[in-house]
Amino acid sequence: MLLEGLKVVEMATWVAGPSAAAVLADWGATVIKVESPAGDVTRSFMPDTPESPGNPIFTNENRGKQGVVLDVSRPEGRAALKRLLADADIFISNVRQVSMRKLGLDYESLKAEFPRLIYAAVTGYGLVGPEADAPAFDITAFWTRSGVARAMIPTDQEPFPSRPGFGDHVTAISTVSGILAAVHERHSTGRGRLVETSLIRAAAYTISWDLGMALRYGQVVTAQPRDERPVGISGMFQTGDGRWLCILPRAEDCFTKVMIAIDRPEVLADPRFELPILDLEITREVRAMCDAAFATMTLTEAGDKLTALDVAWAPLGTLEELAAHPMARDAGCFIEVGDGWGGSFRSVAAPVRFPEGAPEVTRAAPKLGQHTREVLEAAGLTPEEIAAVM
Template sequence: MLLEGLKVVEMATWVAGPGCAGIMADWGAEVIKVESPDGDATRAFYPDTAESPGNPIFSMENRGKKGVVLDIAKPEGRRALIALLRQADVFVTNVRPGSLRRMGLDYESLKDELPRLIYAAVTGYGLTGPEADVPAFDITAFWTRSGVARATIPPDQEPFPSRPGFGDHTTALATLSAVLAAVHERTATGRGRLVETSLIRAGAYAISWDLSLQLRYGQVVTAQPRDERPVPISGFFRTSDDRWVCIVPRTLDCFTNMMIAIDRPEILADERYDLPIEDLAIVREVRAMIDEAFAGMTLAEASQRLTEGDLAWAPMATLAELADSDMAQEAGCFEIVADGWGGSFRAPAAPARFPEGAPPVGRPAPKLGEHTREVLEAAGLRPDEIDALL
């Protein structure tokens, strides 16, 4: 069912690589997570102990995997990894390209020995070029270097970072898509291939609505100060109970429906407000009317009026509201995951579900090296070889 029978070896830390392999684990693949003796850095967030079981950060990316510790800087550690890769369909890594080459674990070094292996390399800035080995996080490469931040943050505001893992999870999905395409191809060719994704490329794709205009015309208007925006009914408006609603017009009728919602239908008979409104002074005048109207409504009142007007809108929710939302529960946003200590907790779900049946999700993330002996025995290593590694 789904990815059951697919064997994945992951040698990656933080989020983008582990996130890709984590979704495959959710969908039934057997995923072996290879860590150094120090472990994935995300283990250090909210330490997993009997007193505080179930590190939510590490579990998010690594639930359902088997955990193996190998020191691949040593010859016996590298040999053990190769033994695992001989049995694998997919290898996911975000180790920097130069380090992989030095250890003989880059794609060129392995492709002849392991011709069926699909090798997924996740990087900051790609596998080639002078910046291939530059260290990167999603906040630096996906958010800042790609232009996403500059296109998102209005120029009258101080820059701010993206939330942790935001661009990493986009890159994880891109990597997953590419891996599954390569798996499909291999059913016909019998051969694996190199799959490459990067934070910078995922960022460029994520902002590609704006980027396509930049590439085509040499310029693009991105985030503007609120007072300079050309569509008066689009954007965020504050209610009397200090909540924000976001409104996005879909058709020309939305302007009519908005004027009715704010009790200003007389606007519709004034030709100064005929669409499109090109005079920015009139845009500001209309926006001021909308601001004043919402300032006199509670969120509940605004919700009723906007919904009755069939407008595309949403309240700016908190994470606490999302977590308590019946809608989010119905949409499948959460999973129940074992904490590895006999209990369980709610966690975010992968971004797709399969209503007609899927492998169960909920196995805990592995303790550091928890399955080393079991996995290496299955890979054919002798007990004395495993003892030496341990």
């Protein structure tokens, strides 16, 4: 079913690489996670003990995998890894290629020995150029370096970092897409290929509406102070109970609908407010009307009016509200996974659902080295060879 029968070997840490492999595991692939004796650093972010079972950070990126410990700095560790790659379909790594070349584990070193292997290299800034081996995280490469942060943070605010994993998960899904394209091609050619993704390229695509205009026209207006934005009914408005809502107009009749919602129908007969409104002072007047009206309503009252008028709006929600909301449950945002100690807890689902049937996602993330012996035995290593790497 789905990816059943695909074997994935992952040697990656942190988020983007492991997350791509976790999605493949969710969809039925057999995924072997290879870690150093120190383990993936995300193991240390939260406790995983009988008293506090199930590290939600590590589980999010590593559920459903088999865990193997290999020290690839030693010849025995590299030899064992190659035994795992011998019948693997996909190898995923976000180890910098300068290190992989030293170990003889880069694509050029492996492709002759494993011609069917699809090699997915998850990088910060790509595989060529002077910054190919520069250290990168999603907060530095995807959010900050790319221009995404500057495009999203209004110029009258102090810049701030993104939340952890924000760009990593976009890059992970991009990696999954590239891998599956290569799998499809291999059905015809019988050969694997190099698949490269990068935080910077994923960021450029994510912000491509703005970046595309910048490429075409040389500049683009992005995040502006609220009082300088050109559409008076668009954006965030605070309600009388201290909540915020966001309105996004999708057609000219949205202006009419919002004026009705805020009980200002007389505005519609005033020629000063005929669309398009190009005078910024009139735009500010419209925004002030909306501010004043929504300040007299609760979020529920405002939302009921906007919903009845078919206006695209949403409350500025919290993570706690999302976790408790039936809509998120119905949309398939959550799954129940094992905690590795005999229990389970709720976690975040991959962003694609298969309503007509898919593998059940319940397996816990592996303990460090949990499956080393059985995986190496299945790969045909002798007891002496296994003892040399354990």
